[in-house]
Amino acid sequence: MLDGKIVKGIGGFYYIDTENGIYECKARGIFRKQKITPLVGDRVKINIVDEEDKKGVIEEIDKRDTELIRPPIANVDKALIVFAIKNPKPNLSLLDRFIVLAEKENLDIVIVLTKVDLDEDGDLVEELKNIYEISGYKVIPVSNKTKLNIDKIKEELNGNVVVFAGPSGVGKSSLLNEIDKNFELQTGEVSDKIKRGKHTTRHAELLKLECGGMVADTPGFSSLTLDDIEESELKEYFIEFDEFDDCRFGFRCIHENEPSCAVKEAVSEGKISKKRYDSYIQLLNEIRQGKRRY
The missing domain is CATH 2.40.50.140 (Nucleic acid-binding proteins)
Structure with a gap:
């Protein structure tokens, strides 16, 4: 064989x-x-x-070493979670869902912000970098137009099997074409009317890179479910909580209504992003209610 x-x-x-x-x-x-x-x-x-x-x-x-459900890919080393800084506007709740599912599979995570040339004063990029770098993630702003940090993305890809994950319209296929000129991936325009991307990638596929490694180009998604994650488990995938996980209730604390919660104190002191914590509470409630989002 x-x-x-x-x-x-x-x-x-x-x-x-x-x-x-x-x-x-x-x-x-x-x-x-x-x-x-x-x-x-x-x-x-x-x-x-x-x-x-x-x-x-x-x-x-x-x-299998790892297995992702959406996108359906096995044995991935690293997740590059790609969101545009504008057009479409980044949905941080959706970004956090991607992060949670990648953390559940113990993947190395890099957040890639595309179209940063549209952020003329740089405020949007700085805001998102502050949120996610303080949370412990590498954030790389890129621009196909100005070629900003394309070399850094190539370094992240080299020697790894990497999944490009993110919603439609953020420029995943365009970025891959910029990274490797041998790719002829179909790219689509973002609708001016609805500000959403067309689904230009129809199936998951591993593509060999000139810079080394392989990358999965996958269909975009509008939402992700957390059906396989338990209420008590979710906190494990918000890695910035680890440093403050010494609450009065110990491992039983889910950092919501418990008194003397070190995580909540860290949020109030600005040591944990309030937006990330709010996202955690939102996802926690969705898990409890057993909602399915499509």
């Missing part, structure tokens, strides 16, 4: 990158019986059916 990695999946066909090139494969029926769906990023073993036409069958799927 030949080792490889799934780099694309469309309509039940999986494209496996191996040392001998790309093979188009179907998965054995046993996976369906076991309710296992192959994912882009899976490390697999295939049997060759037709060497000339590069066709095969997926026989084994290795254990």
